[in-house]
Amino acid sequence: MQLNNHSFEPILQKGTLATLARPSATFRQAAWRRLKKNKLAMIGLCTILLIFLLALIGPLLSSGSYSDQNLMQTNKPPSAEHWFGTDNLGRDLFIRVLYGARISLSIGVVASFLNLTIGVFYGGIAGFLGGRVDRVMMNIVDILYGIPVLLYVILLMVVLQPGLTNIFIALGIAYWLNMARIVRGQILSLKEQEYVIAAQTIGASNWRILVHHLLPNSMGPIIITMTLAIPEAIFTEAFLSFIGLGVAAPMASWGVLASEGITSLRSYPFQLFFPAMAISITMLAFNFLGDGLRDALDPRVRR
């Protein structure tokens, strides 16, 4: 066997090395790549974006308003003029469903942001301080957890009187427990990590560590919980509207539209069909996206 200088040249040339290693990805990029592979989640995401877009610009493009009555045109079935038909006061159902999207979606988003704020701070503080504070704070959460929430949302709405702002308040103060538990669990495990000790040694304040290090790293579970909290809020609002505790007329969320549609089910089933479809599609889209996000973001599921 003959050896010469040529034999000792590195096999890997520049260039080939780069193609061998997988392009390095941050956690966020990796999660996004996993999410993109999940067809159902992407369908959900696109549907949600489409619904938000329709809710934002849809009412601007149409000529009529959601409260325009036309008593000559009552209970008309879907047609070229009125895509979803009209209701018992001759109001165009397509426009009302689009406006309903604005109300229902804003209830979902605002309520889950309230949950987020309360839950993240409560859970964050409990998890970060730990010890006795944590024990007392989490005991309170455990006790509140035993309360049948929906009953209390109903009770609050009876006391506060129906209306959009009051729905925000009632949903916001009722549904933060889950978020608080999840954030606390995350913080509790993250605060033992080396980078937190490193931050402490260079003299970062507790507040800075919580806001700049711990919370951004617990974003995964927080986003998942929020994605699943939005449809729950929409659902709860529809439920409240059904028992007469929703937003006040002439405003109409999907829940109000659906419960109006139920009363005329026998003669005009289309009046229930469209708002019901809108609720179901939105819920389905959020659930698909939430499940997909869980698979993509939750490191425990990544096998």
Added chain:
Amino acid sequence: MLRYMLNRTFNSLLVLLAIITITFFLMHAIPGGPFTSEKNIPAAVLKNIEERYRLHDPLWKQYIDYMGNLIRFDLGPSFKYAGRTVNELIRESFPISLQLGVFSIGLSVIIGIPAGAIAALRQNKWQDYTTMIFATLGVSVPSFVLATLLIYVFAIKLALLPAAMWGGFTYAILPAIALAAQPTAFIARLTRSSMLEVLAQDYIKTARAKGLSQSVILYRHALKNALIPVVTYIGPMSASILTGSFIIETIFAIPGLGRHFVTSIYNRDYTVILGVTIFYSVLIIGLNLFVDLIYPLLNPRIKFDGKQGE
């Protein structure tokens, strides 16, 4: 073990006390008395009525009276229906809701558990996808939409089943399906994920290596352990069936407690709202306590420090 049980029972009683107190003061914080909306009541009559219901007593005295009555299981009179008490109302209508609820729970267990188990055994095959699509649909479609759809198809178009009222088995079918859809979907998802976890355990491999038959492995080793987490869903499930019954009983005109509760909300019948809320809370908290107490017996690995694992 005993300490854990006592601790849990004490906590539940604390929750109950907190709930009753919050509920009481919330109801009395409502602006205007329960009779102010009544238009044609002369001032003198109104005063007499308020006297009769002792609304002029200071709030703390009303609270103590109410608590005293509660201990004797007396929830007081209805404000809207003269001569009717909340106790009578519950005694009359709750059995109907209970029947419907038990029927729905049975339905969701019988369908949900096998569906979830099959989905787990055939993971990523068509059986799995079909089950999961139905499970996601079940969670996404609101119960009142499903209920009206069922009425439209089976009662109006096909005229197979009654659309409303109560009286015998056929009347319970449609409402029970509408009520069971969501819990069924949850149970199926829960069973599936828990079954997948169990099937990956070492003791299943050991059982296979021992040469046990597939059915023994499935029923005795896998399913039995996979169902333990499903037990914890009993509490939330009964809560969901209960709140679902508000809507379903209203749509199907079933004279159960759920419909009476909704009617009392429309009528602002405060004592009924207060009484039924307390009754439901006792029911759900009691069930949750029951589950927490039997859970350690089912799952010997649980620790007794009063906390469930993360």
